[in-house]
Amino acid sequence: MGIMLAEIAAHMQTAAIGxxxxxxxxxxxxxxxxxxxxTAISLYETSGMASDFVLDGARxxxxxxxxxxxxxxxxxxxxxxxxxxxxxxxxxxxxxxIGTHTYKWIRAVHQPVFLxxxxxTDRPQWSQNFRICRDP
Numbered sequence: 001m002g003i004m005l006a007e008i009a010a011h012m013q014t015a016a017i018g019x020x021x022x023x024x025x026x027x028x029x030x031x032x033x034x035x036x037x038x039t040a041i042s043l044y045e046t047s048g049m050a051s052d053f054v055l056d057g058a059r060x061x062x063x064x065x066x067x068x069x070x071x072x073x074x075x076x077x078x079x080x081x082x083x084x085x086x087x088x089x090x091x092x093x094x095x096x097x098i099g100t101h102t103y104k105w106i107r108a109v110h111q112p113v114f115l116x117x118x119x120x121t122d123r124p125q126w127s128q129n130f131r132i133c134r135d136p
Contacts, residue, residue: 003099003100003101004045004063004065004101004132004134005030005031005043005044005045005065006030006099007098007099007100007101008043008065008090008098009028009029009030009043010098010099011089011098011099012028012041012086012089013028015089017041017082017085017086017089018039018041018082022037023036023037024037025037025039026039026040026041026082027039027040027041028040028041028042028043029041029042029043030042030043031043031044031045033068033070038070038071038072038073038075038121038123039070039071039072039075039078039079039082040069040070041067041068041069041070041082041086042067042068042070043065043066043067043068044065044066044068045063045064045065045066046063046064046065046066046129047064048061048062048063048064048131048132049062049064049131050062051136052133058135059136060104060133060134060135060136061133061134061135061136062131062132062133063132063134064129064130064131064132065090065106065129065130065131065132066127066128066129066130067083067086067090067127067128067130068115068125068126068127069082069083069086069112069125069126069127070118070123070124070125070126071123071124071125071126072123073121073122073123074122075123075124076114076124079123079124079125079126080112080114080124080126082126083112083126083127083128084112086112086128087108087111087112087128090106090108090130091106091107091108091130092106092107093105093106101134101135102134102135103132103133103134104133104134104135105132105133106130106131106132106133107130107131107132108128108129108130109128109129109130109131110128110129111128112126112127112128113126113127113128114126115127
């Protein structure tokens with residue numbers, strides 16, 4: 001599991017977005033989406049950008065993050081609301097220590113986007129991508 005994913009998951013749990021590994025309610029998972037519970041948030045690493053080097057020789061890394069939300073059957077509006085909660089929490093973070101790293105910034109690449117319903121279950125799915133700059 002990526003350290004960044006674990007740190008962001010813990011940050012989301014602290015903000016009451018969901019609970020890591022929960023078996024009911026909104027569960028937060030890293031790099032997986034379980035069959036149950038219906039209401040799930042999954043975090044994935046995505047391609048980011050090249051590292052930044054500053055004048056003093058320090059390096060910042062720029063990973064990508066994708067958050068996915070799956071709601072209960074016929075729970076379109078509730079899942080949309082949860083996706084908005086994640087956007088509100090992460091988009092605009094600046095110079096914040098999360099876990100053991102300083103996150104210089106986190107920016108949404110786009111607004112949450114509806115992916116459709118999970119095949120065979122009618123559970124709505126939302127996704128959003130973020131760009132991140134943090135210390136290594």
